[in-house]
Amino acid sequence: MVSSVIASDLLPMRIPSQMLLILLMAAALLISGCSGAQPPDTQGSQRTPTAGSLLPPVTPAPTAMPAIQEPRLLSLEWPARLRVGDSDTIRLTLEVDESGSITPTALIEGHETRGERVFIPNLYDTHTVMVEARLDIAGLTYTPTSEVIESLLPGQSVKFFWSVKPQDVGRYRGTIWLHLHYLPKTLDAQEVRLALSAQLVEIEAVNFLGLGGGAARITGWLGTALGSILSLDKLFDLAVGLFKRQRRKTPPQTG
Amino acid sequence: MSTRRIRRLLGVLILLLSAAMLLWGLWPVGYESLSIPVPPESLQLPTPTTLLLAWSVV
Numbered sequence: 098m099v100s101s102v103i104a105s106d107l108l109p110m111r112i113p114s115q116m117l118l119i120l121l122m123a124a125a126l127l128i129s130g131c132s133g134a135q136p137p138d139t140q141g142s143q144r145t146p147t148a149g150s151l152l153p154p155v156t157p158a159p160t161a162m163p164a165i166q167e168p169r170l171l172s173l174e175w176p177a178r179l180r181v182g183d184s185d186t187i188r189l190t191l192e193v194d195e196s197g198s199i200t201p202t203a204l205i206e207g208h209e210t211r212g213e214r215v216f217i218p219n220l221y222d223t224h225t226v227m228v229e230a231r232l233d234i235a236g237l238t239y240t241p242t243s244e245v246i247e248s249l250l251p252g253q254s255v256k257f258f259w260s261v262k263p264q265d266v267g268r269y270r271g272t273i274w275l276h277l278h279y280l281p282k283t284l285d286a287q288e289v290r291l292a293l294s295a296q297l298v299e300i301e302a303v304n305f306l307g308l309g310g311g312a313a314r315i316t317g318w319l320g321t322a323l324g325s326i327l328s329l330d331k332l333f334d335l336a337v338g339l340f341k342r343q344r345r346k347t348p349p350q351t352g
Numbered sequence: 353m354s355t356r357r358i359r360r361l362l363g364v365l366i367l368l369l370s371a372a373m374l375l376w377g378l379w380p381v382g383y384e385s386l387s388i389p390v391p392p393e394s395l396q397l398p399t400p401t402t403l404l405l406a407w408s409v410v
Contacts, residue, residue, distance in 0.1 A: 164392055164396030165395040165396065166392055168389060169389075169395065170361075171387065174384070176381045176383055176384075177382050177383055178382055179382070222396075262359035277380050279397060289397055291398070293394060293395075294388065294390075295360055305373060305376045308373070311377075313373045313374075314374065315371035316370065316376065317370045317371070317374030317375075317377055320370025320373065321367060323366055324363045324370055325363070325367060325368035327359050327360070327362055327366065328356075328364045328366075328367055329363070330360075334402045
């Protein structure tokens with residue numbers, strides 16, 4: 098009852114729409130001002146700084162260490178299943194990633210600024226980069242067993258091959274190690290060896306009725322020939338006829 | 353059962369088994385492949401950060 102009376106009293110006092118808009122804008126400004134007074138976020142949430150206002154004072158970028166300025170792609174290919182006695186290859190390639198792009202990045206007092214050109218000394222100018230690869234698999238015959246070393250040249254791929262041959266049925270797990278060896282071109286610097294990657298490979302060696310790959314193929318070919326002769330009448334008669342004719346041609350030896 | 357019939361049956365059995373062996377022996381093995389992008393940061397020399405911090409503390 099009371100509320101209806103108040104509402105009826107207020108109805109004639111209509112607030113103009115422009116005034117209402119101004120009031121709303123003022124309220125929005127007030128709210129945004131209060132939120133700006135909140136304590137700074139120390140959790141490291143990502144914020145996009147606006148130009149000029151939030152950027153920290155620019156300080157000189159730290160001296161970057163020499164680096165290889167090309168993204169690379171490590172490709173590994175191995176046979177998941179192998180027949181016992183058969184050999185196959187494991188291939189490892191460290192190729193230049195054509196799709197990869199380098200965005201020069203500078204870190205200035207904890208704020209990341211992208212798009213600035215940063216001078217990074219080329220590692221190829223100061224060092225000779227060698228790639229060392231090694232395969233470790235227990236229970237499997239493979240070559241080479243020692244480390245394989247290739248030099249990494251700018252814009253060129255490096256490939257490694259291992260030949261593997263299982264002797265028994267089983268599941269073999271191994272690791273392919275890849276190290277980078279930085280040999281300085283100057284005498285005062287020290288050589289550095291870094292582990293780049295360690296990839297796990299798993300190869301399953303299988304057989305068929307106890308036969309390996311080679312034995313199964315030989316038995317298969319012989320069995321196909323024998324089975325064809327036995328099951329096809331004409332072929333069987335032909336084989337028997339040929340055998341008899343051959344015996345007739347050879348004269349009996351007289352003692 | 354005549355001799356010819358037994359021979360045919362034996363021939364077909366040997367043929368089937370041999371075909372299975374051949375198929376298994378000649379079937380191409382499946383390869384698994386893996387591609388991992390290596391960023392330039394992984395290829396650069398390590399920065400001696402610890403050494404610099406120790407100097408700044410002293």
